[in-house]
Amino acid sequence: MYVVIMGGGRVGLTLANYLVESGNDVTLIESNSTLCGNAATELDALVICGNGTNTKTLEEANISNADVFVAATGYDEANLLSSILVKEYEVPKIIARVSNPDHEEAFKKVGIHDVISPELTAAGYLEKLINRPKIADLIVVGKGNAELLDISIKNSRVCGKRVGDLSPTDDYIIAAIHQNGEMLIPQDDWVLEENEKISVLVKTRSVKKVTSIFV
Numbered sequence: 001m002y003v004v005i006m007g008g009g010r011v012g013l014t015l016a017n018y019l020v021e022s023g024n025d026v027t028l029i030e031s032n033s034t035l036c037g038n039a040a041t042e043l044d045a046l047v048i049c050g051n052g053t054n055t056k057t058l059e060e061a062n063i064s065n066a067d068v069f070v071a072a073t074g075y076d077e078a079n080l081l082s083s084i085l086v087k088e089y090e091v092p093k094i095i096a097r098v099s100n101p102d103h104e105e106a107f108k109k110v111g112i113h114d115v116i117s118p119e120l121t122a123a124g125y126l127e128k129l130i131n132r133p134k135i136a137d138l139i140v141v142g143k144g145n146a147e148l149l150d151i152s153i154k155n156s157r158v159c160g161k162r163v164g165d166l167s168p169t170d171d172y173i174i175a176a177i178h179q180n181g182e183m184l185i186p187q188d189d190w191v192l193e194e195n196e197k198i199s200v201l202v203k204t205r206s207v208k209k210v211t212s213i214f215v
Helices: 010-021 033-042 055-060 076-087 101-109 118-131 204-214
Strands: 002-006 025-030 046-049 068-071 093-097 114-116 137-141 146-152 172-179 182-184 197-203
Touching: 002 010, 002 076, 010 025, 010 033, 025 033, 033 046, 055 076, 068 076, 076 093, 076 101, 101 114, 146 204, 197 204
Parallel strands: 002 025, 002 068, 025 046, 068 093, 093 114
Antiparallel strands: 137 146, 146 197, 172 182, 172 197
C-alpha cells in the first residue's frame, strides 16, 4: 500500500515508522526544515521538505498513485486544505487529524469523514484507565461504541464454566484466551480458570456490567 503523510511531528512520524515497519510504501511531507531533517534521518522512506497544501508538492509525492493520504499536522486549517486538494486526485482514502473538536464538522462538510483526534483519544484512554482500574488493557473499537478489554478472571462464579455458557450475548463476546504468551481463539467447551487472561469485545455502554461478570 502506498501512503502519503503530511506532517512530520510526533503523530505523523510515529505513524510513518509503523507503516514502514509493516511493509508499506510511505512518503512523508513536512514544511519545517528541522522536522524534515529529523524525519529524513529516522525514517526509511521518502521525505519531502515542502508544503502539503501546495499541489506541486503533492504531485512530487506522486499523490495520484496514493492509496491513502493522511493529514497529520497539528494545524486544522492546513489539514483541511490539503484534504480538499487531495480529493481532486481521487485518492481512495483520506484521513485527517483534527486538534479542535469544533472543527470536525467542517471536515465532514467537504466530504472528509475519516477524522481523528489523537488528543481526545489519549484523554479518553486515560479516563478509562482511571475509572476502570481492574481492566488490564483496552482498545476502543469502531466509532467508540465498542471496546476490546483484556481481563484477568477473578470472579469465582465464572471459574469452571464453559465459554459457551457465557458467550456470546447481546452485550459481549469472549474473543480470545491468553496462555503462555499465545492468543488462542476459544471453543465453546473451553473451561475458564481463575486468573486466566481473556479478551472480551464489549459494547461500551455495557463495559461496567460485563467487567463485573469476570472480575
